[in-house]
Amino acid sequence: MPDKQCEHKFKHISSSREEGVRPSFGMSPARDWKRTDHFYCEKCLKMDKVTQTEDGWKKKPDWF
Ligand SMILES: [Zn+2]
Incomplete structure (x- = not known):
């Protein structure tokens, strides 16, 4: 008999936002938009997380 599969019902716990700073190579510092839910x-x-990233030189994304 197969294991009963859970039909996951995910609830949101928290979001964290980071602006990662990358090496600048002499130009203005490059930053990434990064959000983890x-x-x-x-x-x-069961725990799960979703990470979204966008290049820092683009304007602030909607999800940030
Ligand atoms: Zn589940």
């Missing part, structure tokens, strides 16, 4: 499943408590 943390989730857990209400049923089996």
